[in-house]
Amino acid sequence: MSQIKRSLSFNQSSNKKTKKLQNKPNRLIISIENLSDELFYEIFEYLDGGEIHQAFSNLNHRFQQLLNSSSLLLKLQLQYTPAGKTLMNNYQPIRVNRHQIFSIYSWKPSIGSYFFSSFTAGLSLDRLESLVLETVDPSVLISILDKLKFLPRLFSLTIMHSNDLIDLTDIYRIILSLPVLKYYKFMTNKPYLSVLLSMATNEQFNTIEHLVIDHHCTFEELSMITSYTPELRRLCFMNEVESDDLKTEIILPINLSNLTHLSIRDYYKKFDEFEMFISKLHSKLKVLSFTTQSLNIAYLDSYRWEEFILKYLPQLEKFCLQYCERIDNKYKYPIYSGGPNQFFSSFWIERQWIMEAEIAGEYITHVVRPYRKRWHEYIPDKMIYSSAGFCKSTQLTLTYISSDAHDELINIHCRRVLSAAQIYHLEISDEKTFIGTLIQIIKLLPELDSLKIRSLSFDQPKSLSAEELAILCSIANTCKITKVYLEKMVGIGEVYLLMTLCPYMLYLKVGFINNINVELFLRNILEKINHERNNYLRSLCFHIPTAEDKMIKKLEKMINIEKLLLDFIIERVLDNIYLKWT
Template structure:
């Protein structure tokens, strides 16, 4: 009886397994929803190549009105048309000039009633003009991206036709050639277009921009590249009301601050985000008090502020343009959490303002922003530092720098000289450190070395590339107030060999303050964490500590 029962159970199990195997081996048992995802991943061309001739089920599925296609013509895509129903096309992207002739063959009419997005790359202006007149019949064309060939062109007719598209909400216009022009007259009638996003990736004068804005008064998001060396005829420009404009980005402008202020006052809006990239080398852009007054009066609803400007030091030798940087640490800037940064690249000084963002030493996901000037003060980044200390000395001694980032490898003697000029420094980030031979130090460096060690206030150090364990020893010795040390490693072996040495150095150093270590390695995993736990336990480095892995970072914290 037991044998019969076992045989019955075996047969049932075998039958069940066969049913499962058959179910898994039959592609037709997969649901339509899964095939829709597969079709979307493959794209229209490869989907047709693979599934169109299989059977009746796939023919019905492919022709279903619920299935929408995103068609992309790349350079490698065959020139022949992809046979799909017009009412199934959601978007068409022409990413190669190779398909210019094909574009002309498209008869865009109301049958494309689901088409929402068009992208034309390297299209000729005459082809685009003939095409735009057809697009007016598309009932759901919301997005249009245009990249015209790099030739001189008058874009007036193109813009006029774009503004006639009643459903368009998003327009992005690329034209790399600097000699493009736009000469639209001001719109004197109420415009019926629905454009919300206007991204002008070609140079344009402010006067021509005002003409374009007169056709797009419902705009919410505007970015444009200002045409350099162009004049702004202030007298001819009447104020324009843009009640929905909340985002404005201006790139490569050489406008003086005075003219920029006038431009902003001419567009009546409620900006929440302002991004400005200035190449004017106008010292007024570094006047924190002037920015404060202007923002409070004309941009009172501003939430995010991004600003960048460049100065070449040899043009401003008599101007201490860093001396005003401390003004960016007033309560006005701290309350808004807008950070002032300086980057030095040889003799080029890049100044920027941006919203606060989490830094490398804020490792805890529960960390909350501290309303403290030490967190909000100046950040200095140095790339390709020069041996001519004229530039560095002026900027380092002009402001209270709290955070220093050096992107190039630096000799330890040069680092000591920098730290001597930065008594308020709280965090230090180094790309790589090259230890100098102490016997070769000049008298000046010998004198300042113990002074720097004794007086510096650095509490956080990050070394992105360790050349030798002595690099860490040097930093621990020179930063006696350090509480947090972070080091990048290339592999497990480096970590397991060097961490015991680092911990030994810390434990043998008298009155050290380090309580948190972070080791970053791309291949970090839980096995490495367990190995470190065993090592710490065996060596008895700590009795009360925590160790955890957050992505590629391993943290060791103790009391």
């Protein structure tokens, strides 16, 4: 299936084998025409078919042969300009080369357009493998779909729709009868559309291996749809029905012996309903992704998940859970009483599935997923976490933090997160973080070991209050942060403040340094370390896009002459400069 996906991607190569791009040996290339045909075909794979014909047709005999060759497969994007005029004039020359069309992306095809007439007139599109239709009128869509059964190589079909009048039953009935389709996705933002199919017979089975139902679909409807897809390997669907008990929705057995990947977005179901659905899904899942906004706090019960996975999904290799909840001063959320750090038993550590949390505005997402290396684990010679390290791997990511009333909301959010897991790593994704907000957050998360922020602001929306300055002084002696990453530095004062806020810092990484002189930047930091007799900070990394070996030698010479350090190593890895000392 992965090979099929690669070959059907609009932005990727259409050839199944890697082409040899080398020209003839000892041949001097002095003009574009000296390039080989193979190289031109490789270049064309990154261009739209209309652009290719517009740029290269009628240039000379050689390019005309290239454009007419059966080796050239075209990818077409048929869409409207902001002015409302179509770009179809680019595709007029392609009418005689329909056998070269490999994939089509069409936005709002209409009756009378070349795209529509190509299907309704039965024109030859015998090499078309991928088709994407967006915002299609229902009558036009049905007319096009009726012709798809005549395409011998249509492996991938995506439909993005926003019309209330569409009949999904007719759509699915046609799609599920296509003879060679491997990938099918239907996406719409219209809620509660129904698919009313009967159970498939043996004669109605199709070849679909990857199915994405990106619209509301009940468990009963899913049972009917998947009865047509015995070859299904990957399934993604969403269920938006709100129910009060198990009797409100019928859950039928689903037999999919080839299914290995399952992704579900279910906003209201209780854990009991989800468990019943999985118990009736006869497959050998290796990958499960589940997202919910249910108020059922049982989804954060790690022990129940352990029993559930061992009982129903013993072959599971990858697991991702996202439990989303909205929290503010007025919203009452379910109380979590299971105690923190439940997801760190041997069951979770052996599988390297860890718990994390994300806060975006008023929303908190509790996440369980496979462990991914942190930014500070890409330090040269840095070893990956041991099992003991996994127990302290929980990260909190903050986005859209309001600085106007940060005290109250941040307190609520952090207390909620800490009720489920202790936080050891913090990442703030906002473009700027007010230093007062950062101080408040660090105070609430006393076990932090690493900190990553985009940039700091000292005076927006306000200056530090006397209380915040007092907090800064009080937490400086208790802060446990040892690794800090400042992605964008405007002034050296930001680094100084972080060194004050995190006195036990061992490693400091600075990204963009805003055109500050590199020598001056490094000298100031090392002088401050020496002046304050800092015995902890022993490693620096800063990103310099223009870094080169000559710069390394210059910095090394400066450190030696000014005796800023005695025993140190300075090296360049790509665009990063690393400095370590004892």
